[in-house]
Amino acid sequence: MSRQHSHLPLAMLFMLAWRNLWRHRRRTLITLSSIAIGFGMAVLFIGIGDGSHNWMIRNAIKLGEGHITVQPRGYLEAPANHKFLRDGKSVEAKIKALHPTGTIEPRISLQVLASTASNAVGAGLEGIRINGDQRSTMLKPKLIDGAWIEQGDLRGILIGDGMARKLKARIGSKVVVMAGKQGGDSEAQLGRVRGIFDSRVDELDDYLVVSDIGFARQFLEVEGTISDGETGSEPVTRFALFLDDPDSMSMWKARLKSAVDGDGIVVLDWQEMMPQLVQFIIIDDAGNYIFLVLILIMVVFGIVNTVLMSVLERTREFGLLRALGISRYHLLALVFCESLLLSFMAVGVGWIVGGGTHLWFSHFGIDMASLMSEGTQMMGTFMDPVIYTELSWGRVFELTAIIFAATLASGIYPAIKAARVLPVEALRT
Numbered sequence: 001m002s003r004q005h006s007h008l009p010l011a012m013l014f015m016l017a018w019r020n021l022w023r024h025r026r027r028t029l030i031t032l033s034s035i036a037i038g039f040g041m042a043v044l045f046i047g048i049g050d051g052s053h054n055w056m057i058r059n060a061i062k063l064g065e066g067h068i069t070v071q072p073r074g075y076l077e078a079p080a081n082h083k084f085l086r087d088g089k090s091v092e093a094k095i096k097a098l099h100p101t102g103t104i105e106p107r108i109s110l111q112v113l114a115s116t117a118s119n120a121v122g123a124g125l126e127g128i129r130i131n132g133d134q135r136s137t138m139l140k141p142k143l144i145d146g147a148w149i150e151q152g153d154l155r156g157i158l159i160g161d162g163m164a165r166k167l168k169a170r171i172g173s174k175v176v177v178m179a180g181k182q183g184g185d186s187e188a189q190l191g192r193v194r195g196i197f198d199s200r201v202d203e204l205d206d207y208l209v210v211s212d213i214g215f216a217r218q219f220l221e222v223e224g225t226i227s228d229g230e231t232g233s234e235p236v237t238r239f240a241l242f243l244d245d246p247d248s249m250s251m252w253k254a255r256l257k258s259a260v261d262g263d264g265i266v267v268l269d270w271q272e273m274m275p276q277l278v279q280f281i282i283i284d285d286a287g288n289y290i291f292l293v294l295i296l297i298m299v300v301f302g303i304v305n306t307v308l309m310s311v312l313e314r315t316r317e318f319g320l321l322r323a324l325g326i327s328r329y330h331l332l333a334l335v336f337c338e339s340l341l342l343s344f345m346a347v348g349v350g351w352i353v354g355g356g357t358h359l360w361f362s363h364f365g366i367d368m369a370s371l372m373s374e375g376t377q378m379m380g381t382f383m384d385p386v387i388y389t390e391l392s393w394g395r396v397f398e399l400t401a402i403i404f405a406a407t408l409a410s411g412i413y414p415a416i417k418a419a420r421v422l423p424v425e426a427l428r429t
Helices: 010-021 025-062 088-097 134-143 161-167 215-221 228-233 248-259 275-313 315-323 328-364 393-409 412-419 423-427
Strands: 068-072 101-115 120-128 143-146 156-160 176-179 186-197 208-212 237-241 265-269
Touching: 010 412, 025 134, 025 275, 025 328, 068 134, 068 248, 068 315, 088 101, 088 228, 088 237, 088 248, 101 134, 101 161, 101 215, 120 161, 120 176, 120 215, 134 143, 134 208, 134 328, 143 328, 156 161, 186 208, 186 215, 186 248, 208 215, 237 248, 248 265, 275 315, 275 328, 275 412, 315 328, 328 393, 328 412
Parallel strands: 120 208, 156 186
Antiparallel strands: 068 237, 068 265, 101 120, 101 176, 101 237, 143 186, 156 208, 176 186
């Protein structure tokens, strides 16, 4: 047969490939079913991982220092009571001049000693705008006793249930809050317990003391580094910026850096403020991808088995085609087209199963409380007991590409095997 007669149009190759796939309908359906189940499991586990991580991040940002933090340079590496923004009013004005799409929360963080007549424990005093801060939004529903602090209350404090047990304090108890100064002296203020909360994070319940920012500012105003003329400058430890659109964090971080970074001030995002949480998520993600790799290995072996068996069963047929003048290239292309069609069907069926699984659990969630005997807290934050699967478009494209590439790659060896068929030997089989 002449060279031009051996030419096969692409449409004919795909038509032959489609017919070959359905010669053994049961085998093809079993293969697609195994891919769909594997794909569904991968989507479920990746969705659970992303959902739990996103909830941890959102809760950590609300309980922590926002999406972006403006604070003294070096404070993160070595926190100290004498490190603060002396002219907080000026810094806040610079931030507001940028008109960020979110809320700006001034905060004062101090390492203190909290003591009652019964006991004394080390604690962290957090002064916030008591009626507007995101931390108050998170903690107010967690009150288990007493009432929330009134704005301007310069004596009221809130403590966790863990600290209340250690101090043997209850509503109305007097607590002496003592903070060290740079020169070695200390400053003490008397607080009264207005409320007790249970945040479900032991690190907060055992350590955190919350007050109105005015109560905490009294410690900064008597610090030796502040002169009498600076007492109206509203000193703060940091500003926490909570963005309406978290995806715009990089843009706003860059703008804040150009506006206030320098002169002892640094701008940090939540990832820089909570490196341990970031590392935990990376390690947990790696575990999810190891599981995905195991699923892919099973899928690839199933596909290789399907296509290779199809090739071996048609050895005589391929030998006849070669004898009639069909080139190795066309046999290679034919088997590769079968793998390509199988890849498209695998992704389609996989997303029917995987997408349906994701939609179900993204709506109804999975109650993980029974599997978390030690609680839902970790890395200074917590997960909600009911986890809803979450998948970004990036994850969707990523999973689709992985399954499609794995399915397509699994057809390479059978295609090469078919292309190497020798007509004489094949016709003897």
